[in-house]
Amino acid sequence: MSKSQAGWRDSNWYVGFSRFWHEYRKHRLGILGIGILGLFVGMAIFAPFIATEDPTPTTTIAPKFLAPIWLSVFDQSGVVTDDYLPDLYLENAPIIGTNGTSDEFSGIHVPTSDLSNQSYVNLTWSHTAGTPLDFRDHHTELQSEDPLPDYNDWVYFETNFTWPFNSNPNAVNMSISYSTTLSGDFAPGGFPNNNLMFRLYVWIIDPSGNWMQVFEDRESTYSELTREIPISMTYQKLSSIFGGMIEVNGTQEDPTDLVRVRVGLAPTFRFESYGGDIPWANYTGGVTFTVTKLKLFASGDYFGLMGTTNQGADAFAQLIYGSRISLIIGVLATGIATFVGVVVGLVAGYFGGKTDEVLMRIVDFLLVIPGLPLMMVLAVFLGASTENIIIVIAILGWTGTSRLIRSQVLAEKNKAYVESARAIGASDTYIMFKHILPNVTPILFANITLGVVGAILSEAGLSFLGLTDPEEPSWGRMLADASGGGAFIRGAWWVVLFPGLMITLLSLSFTFVGHTLDQVLNPRLRER
Amino acid sequence: MGLREYIIRRSIYMVLLIIAVVCFNFFLFRLPTFLFGANPISLMISDELRRNLTQDLLEQMYANFGLVPDPDIFDWIYMFWRYIVSMFTGNFGVSFLTQRPVITAIVERLPNTLLLMGSSSMVAILLGIWTGVKVAADPGSKKDVGAVTVALFIYALPVFWFGMMLLLAFGFMLPAWTESVWGVRIGFPQYGTISYDVWEIARTSPYGALMVAGDVLHHLFLPMITLGIGGYGGYFLYMRNNLIDVMTEDYILTARAKGLDENQVLYKHGLKNAMLPMVTIIAMTFGFLINGATLTETVFSWRGLGRFIFSSLLLMDFPVIQAIFMIIAITAVLANFVADLLYGVLDPRIKYG
Numbered sequence: 001m002s003k004s005q006a007g008w009r010d011s012n013w014y015v016g017f018s019r020f021w022h023e024y025r026k027h028r029l030g031i032l033g034i035g036i037l038g039l040f041v042g043m044a045i046f047a048p049f050i051a052t053e054d055p056t057p058t059t060t061i062a063p064k065f066l067a068p069i070w071l072s073v074f075d076q077s078g079v080v081t082d083d084y085l086p087d088l089y090l091e092n093a094p095i096i097g098t099n100g101t102s103d104e105f106s107g108i109h110v111p112t113s114d115l116s117n118q119s120y121v122n123l124t125w126s127h128t129a130g131t132p133l134d135f136r137d138h139h140t141e142l143q144s145e146d147p148l149p150d151y152n153d154w155v156y157f158e159t160n161f162t163w164p165f166n167s168n169p170n171a172v173n174m175s176i177s178y179s180t181t182l183s184g185d186f187a188p189g190g191f192p193n194n195n196l197m198f199r200l201y202v203w204i205i206d207p208s209g210n211w212m213q214v215f216e217d218r219e220s221t222y223s224e225l226t227r228e229i230p231i232s233m234t235y236q237k238l239s240s241i242f243g244g245m246i247e248v249n250g251t252q253e254d255p256t257d258l259v260r261v262r263v264g265l266a267p268t269f270r271f272e273s274y275g276g277d278i279p280w281a282n283y284t285g286g287v288t289f290t291v292t293k294l295k296l297f298a299s300g301d302y303f304g305l306m307g308t309t310n311q312g313a314d315a316f317a318q319l320i321y322g323s324r325i326s327l328i329i330g331v332l333a334t335g336i337a338t339f340v341g342v343v344v345g346l347v348a349g350y351f352g353g354k355t356d357e358v359l360m361r362i363v364d365f366l367l368v369i370p371g372l373p374l375m376m377v378l379a380v381f382l383g384a385s386t387e388n389i390i391i392v393i394a395i396l397g398w399t400g401t402s403r404l405i406r407s408q409v410l411a412e413k414n415k416a417y418v419e420s421a422r423a424i425g426a427s428d429t430y431i432m433f434k435h436i437l438p439n440v441t442p443i444l445f446a447n448i449t450l451g452v453v454g455a456i457l458s459e460a461g462l463s464f465l466g467l468t469d470p471e472e473p474s475w476g477r478m479l480a481d482a483s484g485g486g487a488f489i490r491g492a493w494w495v496v497l498f499p500g501l502m503i504t505l506l507s508l509s510f511t512f513v514g515h516t517l518d519q520v521l522n523p524r525l526r527e528r
Numbered sequence: 529m530g531l532r533e534y535i536i537r538r539s540i541y542m543v544l545l546i547i548a549v550v551c552f553n554f555f556l557f558r559l560p561t562f563l564f565g566a567n568p569i570s571l572m573i574s575d576e577l578r579r580n581l582t583q584d585l586l587e588q589m590y591a592n593f594g595l596v597p598d599p600d601i602f603d604w605i606y607m608f609w610r611y612i613v614s615m616f617t618g619n620f621g622v623s624f625l626t627q628r629p630v631i632t633a634i635v636e637r638l639p640n641t642l643l644l645m646g647s648s649s650m651v652a653i654l655l656g657i658w659t660g661v662k663v664a665a666d667p668g669s670k671k672d673v674g675a676v677t678v679a680l681f682i683y684a685l686p687v688f689w690f691g692m693m694l695l696l697a698f699g700f701m702l703p704a705w706t707e708s709v710w711g712v713r714i715g716f717p718q719y720g721t722i723s724y725d726v727w728e729i730a731r732t733s734p735y736g737a738l739m740v741a742g743d744v745l746h747h748l749f750l751p752m753i754t755l756g757i758g759g760y761g762g763y764f765l766y767m768r769n770n771l772i773d774v775m776t777e778d779y780i781l782t783a784r785a786k787g788l789d790e791n792q793v794l795y796k797h798g799l800k801n802a803m804l805p806m807v808t809i810i811a812m813t814f815g816f817l818i819n820g821a822t823l824t825e826t827v828f829s830w831r832g833l834g835r836f837i838f839s840s841l842l843l844m845d846f847p848v849i850q851a852i853f854m855i856i857a858i859t860a861v862l863a864n865f866v867a868d869l870l871y872g873v874l875d876p877r878i879k880y881g
Contacts, residue, residue: 029677365548368860370819370853373837374556377849380841381559453684460686461823465838479689483827488700488718496696500689507684515680 023520030520033512040506044323053304053314055321055473057481060312063170064485065492066303068315077167079300081308084161085261089293091119100134100153105265107155118292121157123265125198126184126286133280135272147203147213149266156264159294162257168242169298174231176202176215176263177293180222184285195222197271197279200289202231203262206241207254226292261296265289307494309478310485315495318473319502325386325474326506329459333390334451337397342444344398345405346432350413360406363399371396375458379467389468393458401447408440442521449514453507460503475499531872538868542861549857554611556853557846592622620851625843630851634833638818640721641832643744644751644825645817651756653810656763657803663764664771664802665794675764682761688823691754695827698750717747719829751828755821759813766809771802804875808867815863819856 024030043050053061062081072078087094096107105125112119134152178200186194202215215231244254265287271279306316348359375392382388412418413436421431462468463476470477478499482488487495555562581589590596596603614621620630663672695718703715717723726743730736774780775798783797784790822834829835833852840848 029680361545365545365552368545368549368857368864369552370816370856370860372822373819373849373853373856376822376838376841377556381563457684457686461688464688464823465826476686479692483692488696491701491704493696493701496689496692500686500693503686503689504681504684507686508681511680511684515676 020520024516027516027519029512030516033509033516036505036509037513040323040327040509043320044327047320047324051314051317051320053317055314055317056471057309057313057318057473057477058311058471061314062303062308062312063299064308064310064312065487065490065495066299066308067301067492068305068307068494069302070305071494072302075301077165078302079165079167079169079298081297081299081301081303083295083297084163085159085294085296086161087159088295089119090121090159090291094121095158096121096156097158098153098155099264100151102131102133102153104128104131104133105153105155107157109157120290120292121263122288122290123155123157123200123263124286124288125155125265125267127267127280127283129284130281133267133271135269147211149199149201149264150269151267151271154264154266156262157291158260158262160258160260161296163242163245163259164257165300166245166247166252167300168238168246169300171299172233172238173295173297173299174202174214174233175228175293175295176200176231176291177226177228178289178291179224179226181224181288181290182222182285183287185283186285186287190285191277191279191283193270193274194279194283194285196268196274197283198265198267198287201264201266203264204241205260205262206244207256207258208244210240210244212237212241226290228293261294263291263294306498307492309495310481310487315478315498318478319475319498321473322475322478322499322502323506325472326456326459326503329386329390329393330452330456330506330510333393333397333455333459334448336390336394337451337455338401338444338448340394341398341401342405342437345402346409346437348402349406349409350428350432350436356406359402363402366396366399369396372458372461375462376465376467379462384467384469386469386472389459389462392462393455397451397455401444401451404443404447405440408443409436412436412439445521446514446518449510449517452510453514456503456507456510475503534872535869538865542865545861546858549861550612550615550854553850553853553857554608557850560844615854620854621847623840623845623848625840625845630847633836633848634851634855637831637833637836640830641818641825641834644748644755644830644832645819645821647748648752648755649759649813649817651752652759653763653813655756655760657767657806660764660767661771661794661799664768664775664798665790667768667772672768676768679761679764679768682757683765685758685761687754687758687821688827690758691751691824691827694750694754716750721747721831723747747828747830751824751830754824754828758824763806763809767802767806770805771798774798774802777801804871807874808871811867811870812863815860815867816856818859 047055066081069080072080090109091111093109093111096109098105098107104127105123107121107123109121110116110119136148136150136152182188182195185191186197188195200215200217201213204212204214206212214233214237215229217229241259245252245257267280271283273279304314304316306314306319309315309318344359344363348356375396378392378395379389382392418431418435421435426435459468459474460476460479463474464480466477466480468474468477476499478495482492482495482499487493596607599607618631620634622629623633626633659675663669663675666672695716698716699718700715703713706712706714722740722743726739730739730743733739775794780793780797783793788796818833821832822838824830825832825835826838837849837852840846840852
């Protein structure tokens with residue numbers, strides 16, 4: 001700004017933002033503080049895009065206290081806990097095929113579209129009475145050994161995943177969601193037990209081509225409602241599927257690491273003859289299995305970017321979402337406290353006398369009441385919600401500000417500009433807020449940023465004691481969960497280190513900014 | 529107005545402040561009753577027990593705690609009066625939970641808290657003054673900038689988390705590591721103020737007192753370091769800024785002009801003056817000692833007053849918290865008063881008025 005245009009406002013050098021910035025950016029700590037703060041604000045705003053898992057501390061998605069995946073670098077046999085079928089909701093077309101020569105079988109993939117909000121795969125078998133199918137009749141001898149269905153004619157879809165680890169998963173949590181539509185003679189009310197004639201199968205085919213039947217649906221459970229059916233996997237099944245991929249002395253039994261998962265629809269042996277009847281010759285009807293979800297969740301020792309908490313929730317999501325609560329409480333509590341403190345300080349300093357006496361005695365009173373215990377008592381009495389925590393922190397936060405403002409106002413109020421404002425008939429309120437306040441503002445900025453640090457640390461402490469909303473992801477609560485849930489015994493240092501590091505970094509960024517503002521704006525420090 | 533008059537005025541003001549605290553306490557801890565109509569007795573006994581109690585016994589229970597069932601406004605006045613009287617006669621009541629006098633429970637935990645807070649404050653203050661002086665001799669140097677950055681870092685540090693990290697490293701990981709390497713667990717205790725087995729052995733051993741002292745120190749070390757480091761940043765910054773301020777005064781220039789060497793200027797002229805505000809801060813610190821440190825005590829399961837407040841609060845044991853609040857506030861008021869007087873005694877330039 002050029003000298004000729006400088007009005008009275010510009011004589012307050014801090015009013016010009018560019019001059020302020022010119023001064024501010026000389027301080028490396030201040031720049032660093034703004035940088036870190038920017039990161040945290042971005043994290044709070046874009047939390048849903050950064051962390052995809054559910055951040056609620058009570059949602060279990062994996063076993064508890066799993067290590068972050070980057071620690072598996074040091075562990076040759078470490079298995080990462082994850083959903084291994086990437087296309088959980090079958091949004092992309094899988095391989096669909098039919099076995100045998102019959103043309104009664106068909107499969108179709110329907111992606112999400114304007115008409116349906118869900119993608120799915122339909123496996124359909126429609127039978128016309130009298131059409132023969134390729135019956136295998138292996139049933140008598142090899143019932144439990146043979147994983148394939150009783151007929152060579154069937155329809156399937158197939159997805160696959162790679163298993164890059166040299167170890168079996170600890171457990172596999174598999175499930176399939178489907179609904180069944182029956183028509184013709186297969187529909188309810190047709191022949192007796194007509195729904196025993198077909199089955200839905202799930203096979204896992206290991207890289208060597210060995211088939212393992214993991215699921216065969218139980219009869220009479222067909223429903224047009226979609227149900228999620230869990231598929232249990234025994235230890236033996238897991239080792240026979242994954243065992244071939246363990247590398248011993250640089251070689252492994254299986255040629256590749258590609259595991260295929262095949263879901264098929266086939267008739268059962270009963271279709272050949274049942275209760276004195278010959279269903280294949282007499283039945284006409286159709287069945288459609290609509291598969292909407294296929295899940296294979298393998299758990300090992302590692303999960304996600306930051307591991308899991310004591311409740312088996314994703315720690316990374318909580319770390320990201322935790323920035324929201326810290327920033328909100330820090331900024332709002334300090335905002336309220338500063339507002340109250342400024343008003344009280346202005347009024348006390350400006351009017352003096354009895355008003356000053358009363359207000360300052362209240363401040364003295366609040367200063368001798370133990371701070372954290374009072375916050376705890378109020379938090380317990382008012383209830384654990386974010387608004388209450390903000391209020392509780394703000395109740396105790398304004399005293400310092402009001403003292404600071406009051407001392408500044410005492411120095412300002414006898415200056416000539418106040419007197420001249422009064423001489424031209426300005427009201428007290430006008431003088432306080434329009435004339436005195438701008439002159440005491442610079443010293444307030446550092447006070448505000450340092451107040452935010454106090455509020456963030458108070459929130460962390462209160463949530464560490466479990467006095468905040470248990471559903472709300474917060475760093476303090478993560479620490480409380482870790483120490484209460486046995487992270488020390490389990491040596492799960494990552495659930496202790498990172499939440500505290502987040503608190504420290506966030507409050508550190510405010511501290512750096514506040515310190516720098518103090519250096520730049522506080523005239524007492526500036527003169528040196 | 530002379531010193532005498534000032535002391536009298538401050539004393540009256542102090543008494544008023546204490547009365548205010550006492551009244552505030554009464555209303556604060558009856559807030560659940562005002563807000564939700566919750567009754568401490570009903571929290572304490574189950575409905576079944578209440579049904580089986582005779583009316584006399586029930587009334588006796590209420591009377592024991594200075595309560596009235598279903599109070600109206602006159603009962604409230606009566607309860608308030610009883611409360612005021614008992615507070616000023618030093619009768620803090622009995623715990624809802626253990627039925628023991630509150631003051632006994634507090635006195636049991638007081639030494640632990642004073643030990644922890646006292647030792648950690650000493651660490652923080654001595655370290656703060658020492659490094660503060662070292663750095664203030666040459667403000668703006670690399671050493672100074674580094675030390676200030678560290679102090680700011682500590683200011684931003686959640687102290688209880690720092691304690692958790694220490695506990696994890698030296699209470700859990702270090703013993704596990706030494707056990708795997710040498711077959712013995714060497715490290716710091718994981719919780720508590722004293723080990724039970726040490727206490728048992730010490731009772732019959734002629735060197736029992738030494739063993740107990742050693743074990744308590746062993747338990748004390750980590751929380752003391754935690755709180756010591758946590759408090760250090762503030763003292764350091766205060767000392768440094770004060771001393772840098774003082775070093776710009778005219779009398780320092782005079783001292784230098786007289787030809788004194790820089791060390792003498794710093795310690796004889798600078799430090800003495802910079803210590804004045806420091807003394808009041810230290811006096812205040814000691815006033816707040818019995819506050820305890822709820823968070824750090826919780827992390828280390830230290831049996832002190834800070835954790836006692838919290839555990840009593842969770843159990844809705846109001847007489848306990850009420851009494852601790854009282855004691856803390858009164859100590860704080862007294863410490864303020866002493867700090868003010870001390871400042872006047874140490875600095876003859878102060879005029880009361």
